[in-house]
Amino acid sequence: MLLHLDASARRHASFSRKLSSVYAETWRAAHPDARYVYRDLAAHPVPHIGEAWTELCDHILEHEITDISRYREAARTPAQQAAWAVVEPLLDEVVAADVILIGTPMYNYSIPSTLKAWLDQITFPKMSLEGRSFVVTSARGGAYGPGTPREPYDHQERYLRDFFKGHFRVEDVTFIHAELVNARLDPALAHLREQHEQSLAAALKEAAQ
Numbered sequence: 001m002l003l004h005l006d007a008s009a010r011r012h013a014s015f016s017r018k019l020s021s022v023y024a025e026t027w028r029a030a031h032p033d034a035r036y037v038y039r040d041l042a043a044h045p046v047p048h049i050g051e052a053w054t055e056l057c058d059h060i061l062e063h064e065i066t067d068i069s070r071y072r073e074a075a076r077t078p079a080q081q082a083a084w085a086v087v088e089p090l091l092d093e094v095v096a097a098d099v100i101l102i103g104t105p106m107y108n109y110s111i112p113s114t115l116k117a118w119l120d121q122i123t124f125p126k127m128s129l130e131g132r133s134f135v136v137t138s139a140r141g142g143a144y145g146p147g148t149p150r151e152p153y154d155h156q157e158r159y160l161r162d163f164f165k166g167h168f169r170v171e172d173v174t175f176i177h178a179e180l181v182n183a184r185l186d187p188a189l190a191h192l193r194e195q196h197e198q199s200l201a202a203a204l205k206e207a208a209q
């Protein structure tokens with residue numbers, strides 16, 4: 001199964017959405033019988049975690065529950081059951097997926113809060129999503145590749161890579177970036193427009209493969 005998420009606040013002129021849709025089309029053509037689930041985290045944001053969620057998390061940690069199918073045991077009070085009712089469908093989708101595809105912009109050197117809210121909801125202590133792979137299609141206004149002055153400011157790829165490894169034990173992660181998107185708009189970056197076009201073309205090609 002392919003779980004496809006998008007997080008850009010832009011609905012139509014979004015490059016991270018364009019890239020994720022190209023990837024999804026190719027994947028679905030190659031796996032015509034596989035399930036496909038789509039979730040738009042910007043159009044339908046998941047709520048932030050609340051106190052009852054932290055109680056679920058504490059119970060899971062204290063009772064050393066590492067089997068995801070046992071997490072529901074942690075929901076004892078009505079408030080905890082309501083918190084679990086938010087988590088359960090999100091987690092079911094992730095557990096059922098072979099590939100988790102995330103279309104996300106860089107916002108403020110990192111990820112949109114809508115994507116962070118989703119990660120907060122589905123992540124519990126010492127869990128494992130081993131055997132799955134993540135694909136991240138991203139767009140960013142500037143350039144953050146190796147050797148660029150802004151390379152150390154990339155807390156989007158760095159964060160997600162560390163998160164998937166540290167919390168999910170998944171190292172099968174692919175990033176496809178379209179860079180310098182701001183050169184399309186910012187007159188001061190007009191000289192980088194061609195470099196942006198090349199980055200976008202390469203990203204679209206990679207997503208289609």
Ligand SMILES: Cc1cc2nc3c(=O)[nH]c(=O)nc-3n(C[C@H](O)[C@H](O)[C@H](O)COP(=O)(O)O)c2cc1C
Nearest residue numbers: 008014015016105106107108109139140141142181
């Ligand atoms: C709220 C916001 C914050 C942004 N922060 C950054 C940033 O820190 N670095 C950067 O290179 N671009 C930044 N950008 C530019 C976006 O990464 C760029 O517009 C990208 O194309 C957005 O992805 P999308 O096309 O899928 O919407 C920001 C854009 C917005 C709207």
